[in-house]
Amino acid sequence: MTEPELTIVTKLLELAQADPRYLQQLESLRQMVIVMFTDIQGSTAYFEEHGDAAGLLMVRNCNRTIRQVVEKHQGRVIKNIGDGMMITFTESAAAVEAAIEFQKVLAEINELRSETERIGVRVGVHEGAGIIKSNDVFGDVVNMASRVESEAAPGQIVISDALHKHLPEDRFDIRELGRFQLKGKTNEHTLYQVLWTPEKTQPSSAEAMEEFSKSHSRFRIQLMKQDGSLGPQNPIMPQLTIGRTQGDLRFSTDANMAPLNARVFVQEGQLFIEDLSEGREKVFVRLTGGHTLQMGDIVIMGQQVFCFREKVGAMSAVTMLGATLNDIRNALDDSVAELVCIDPQGRSSGQFPISWVETQFGRTHGRYTFPNDRMMSGNHARILQRGEDFLLEDAGSRNGTLVSVRTKTALVDGSTVLVGSQLFRIQS
Secondary structure, eight states, X not given: OOHHHHHHHHHXXXXXXXXXXXXXXXXXXXXXXXXXXXXXXXXXXXXXXXXXXXHHHHHHHHHHHHHHHHHHTTOEEEEEETTEEEEEESOHHHHHHHHHHHXXXXXXXXXXXXXXXXXEEEEEEEEEEEEEETTEEESHHHHHHHXXXXXXXXXXXXXXXXXXXXXXXXXXXXEEEEEEOOTTOSSOEEEEEEEOSOGGGSOOHHHHHHHHHHHHHHOEEEEEOTTSOEEEEEEOSSEEEEESSSSSEEOTTOTTSOSSOEEEXXXXXXXXXXXXXXXXOOEEEEOSXXXXXXXXXXXXXXXXXXXXXXXXXXXXXXXXXXXXXXXXXGGOSSOSEEEEEEOTTSOEEXXXXXXXXXXXXXXXXXXXXXXXXXXXXXXXXXXXXXXXEEEEEEOSOSSOEEEEOOSOEEEOTTXXXXXXXXXXXXXX
16 A cells, blocks of 8 residues: 555544544444345436436336335335445345345336336345444445445346355245455455246256357447448357457557457357457447446546546545545545546546545536537536445446456447447447
8 A cells, every 4th residue: 555545544544543432333333234236227228218307217217116125125225326226124035035026026117118228227235244324334244235236237136145144045046156356355255146037937058058059149249430330240159359450350550459459259158358458458348337446447438538546445444434425525635536537648637536425527517527528428427436336327428438348348239349449339
């Protein structure tokens, strides 16, 4: 940890050390709790297709449906965070039952919608000790639940090992997903999926293998030209590489593309992309839901390119104290996180502190505005505090918000990918 980072963490801890009774009070508020996070996937495309008013109505109706089911199972909605919600339960089985029920209700609603109007809800649930005060929950239980949710796909319910241990045996259909390296965690954690669709829709092993074979030829990648026209569809069988001088698709005149820049591939029926470049050339994916920011992430909004930076350990101290960014903003001389605007050479050209529970970016609306950027929408994107994490969401912008690929990243039908200066669309 560098000296500036150490200083800000020390300042946060001094807030509590000034009055030892404060920490004692926090310990008295610590208790076991189940925390659930939901996040609507597909809302960005819905906003883009139907407009802001219809998009806001869709989000409100979806969350109202979830709230009604949650309250039926004695759960409690703590707060809305962007398009999603933070929810608590006192019983592990009740949390899983609620998630299954509202997924089924939302699936029924989707059946009445056209393909372009359907949305999915990602769900993550964890059980652990948390500080409960002022009608909110703080501590690592929140962080863990947030990171479990970030591993879920649309329509999927993912639970932690800690929650799985407390569920009644044979009551739910649960499958192990594998071991995951979660942000901020030293050790890998085993995560589980709660299956909620009818048994007859769950494929057998033979059917899964057949679907896997079909998937090698199911996916296509298509170039979206700058004049608005579309290039040919290229099958991914079972992979496709992109580069300036190497790869299956080559763009010899693209100075922003690495010699071998990206690989798109199918693994266990799921499509992924990974960055093969070794320099500043990056691969970007357009956001379709919330993205948990990590140190060094590169973000594109309009013509603005940002690098995300945070003070290591600062947010851990914030949540340990049962505080929010709003609580501590006036007590600190520095921000715990920021977006740094960078030029093509990677040099800083402006800093934008993230010191609020919600920080908005846009051409004309938001805490930070860029009136001369005609590629940026009026209300473009927002960053939300969720436990120790900072969640980046597109706000239904016209050109989207793109984030650099760090490791292999899952793609879905309709995903938009930027490699060098070339924009591609995924189709299945």
